[in-house]
Amino acid sequence: MEPFPHHYRVAANGKPTGSITCQNEQGVDLPVNSPRQFGGEGEDWSPEHLLSASVVSCFILTFRAVAAASRLDWSSIACDIEGTLDKVDRRMAFSGFKLGVTLTVPTGVDEERALKALAKAEANCLVTNSLICPVRLDPKLLVDG
Template structure:
């Protein structure tokens, strides 16, 4: 068994601090040693900046990104040539009074365009295999569903 460790730094600062729930800033920075930093905030419904990524979007993005990378790797190994991949992923989070909230589903809707001669049936089947190999989806407590559209070349 291999073990991988991922380190991320989260930085937040405010001269006024968290003296007032309504006014403390939600903007912060996510960074890692070698990567560009990401300016982030809370969801706008939680007084965040709508122009910045929020944790909920990053979770959905991680699930969609992991599935895509697993899928593309499988396609490359199995001779299915993908020339375009676009996903309009949607995550649903439900708040429960007094108990916080949780994601109840993440729905992936990839539109995959194949090169001429690639096997569309195999391309579709590989989405199921990619779902089983995605580390992020396997780590989540909510279901991650897939509704792929395959466009033959």
């Protein structure tokens, strides 16, 4: 890992209507528009979906690191996330995220240890640690067999 601080840059441009284009440092474009709830067509990623995707993808990547460091054997992880946007103190904001996680492990893996690794990943995810709203982890464990 590189020493801190790390910096991440995104460029964005748009016109009076239609999608805006966000571009990362490698030049990869991502069209972004309002979700249907705000009058968008719902075809592109929205800021709301991007934040939700940031939470869930950061969780999985953090879990990979936690599992590797603890030498936890696992087969797959599948997640779904629901972010709730609401009025918080008379301002629109996310009031919470529900993160459903299904972790599949091989037969013989200590299930309690696997669940602890999921909890540690949630506690150490840099995106969830940057949010002011809660993220509720709903873990499920499956055993290959």
